[in-house]
Amino acid sequence: MQIDLTGKRALVTGSTEGIGYAIARQLSRAGADVVLNGRSEEKTTKAAKRLESEGARGSVKPATADLSTAEGCAALVAQIPQVDILINNAGIFQPIDFFDADDEVWDRHWQVNVMSAVRLSRAYLPGMQKLNWGRVIFLASESGFNIPVEMIHYGVSKTADIAVARGLAKRMAGTNVTVNSVLPGPTLSEGVEAMLADEQAKTGLPLEEIAAAFVKQHRGSSIIQRASSVEEVANLVTYLVSPFASATTGASVRVDGGVIDTL
Incomplete structure (x- = not known):
């Protein structure tokens, strides 16, 4: 199976390091034109140059924007008006007891982990629908099912990502646009x-x-x-955005090492 994404533009949010960068690298090696995103212009530009030196087949573009706000999401869309592949990877986590997690902690996780993905999906899905092809991935977590007691706020945000992805898949019914969530375990x-x-x-x-x-x-x-390694997560994402995964949509696909103990 040879995945070829030549001619597709992919936006990977929160992609200057970690899982996001690994996904961007895999998509680029598959031929996609990749847009890297981060909050720091210096860090985002540095990551783009690194990606270019690590086997990129498609073009690489840095796009700086803080996705924790509606204004930041709008600024990113203004820079990058259309994409074929959207990877909603931007996210934060903070281990903190429920009784110490104030409204600000909950709101910060909600804005970054959920609303950034909601806003960008709302912006980019109509263009994908018009072209009758597109891929949207929500990077959720096994914590969306196994709510971690040490960070309930994080688990709830990831459950929301899974639900939004399922709902959007239904909204795109009858098109060649797929929407899925990916559930990494400890990575x-x-x-x-x-x-x-x-x-x-x-x-x-x-x-x-x-x-x-x-x-x-x-x-x-x-x-x-x-x-898991970040590459193991990136491998699954690369398959899901490829033409080979055209019948997979509305799914929460695990790369959790078997943590979720259900059939």
Whole structure:
């Protein structure tokens, strides 16, 4: 199976590092013209130059915008008026007890994790519908099903992403536009590395071993018993936006290492 996305323009939000960057790299290697997005112009431009040096087949364009606000989303759409593939990856997480999570914590997670995806989908889906081809992916999480007690606010935002993706798939019924959510489990991204940095400094163990111990302790139902790599998540996303996945829509597709313990 050779995935060829030549001639397709893909926007990956929150893509200067981590899962977002890995997705952008895979799409670019498949021939897509990729738009990288981040809040910092310097960081976004640097990521675009890095991507160009790592096997990009299509064009690479940086687009700086803060997607935590309606104004920031509108600014991004003004820069990039039309895309064929939208990857709603921008997201934040913050472990904090429910009773310490005030309205500001809840609102920040809602605006970044949910409303940025809602606003961009609302902006780009009509163009995809007009062309009768498009792909939208919501990067959700296994936490959308297994609400983590240490960050209920995050889990709720990811449940919402899954629901919005399902609803939009129905809204696009009868077209060649698909909408799906992807559910990673614990993934060794820069954000997770930062969360585990203190433990690594304390123990001196390799980061992969610390991440595996974290998975076994906090996600005991994991079948692979380790953290996924960002490339493993990107591989699934690349398939879902390809022509080969034309009959997959409205699905919440797992790349969680078997954490979600249901058939």
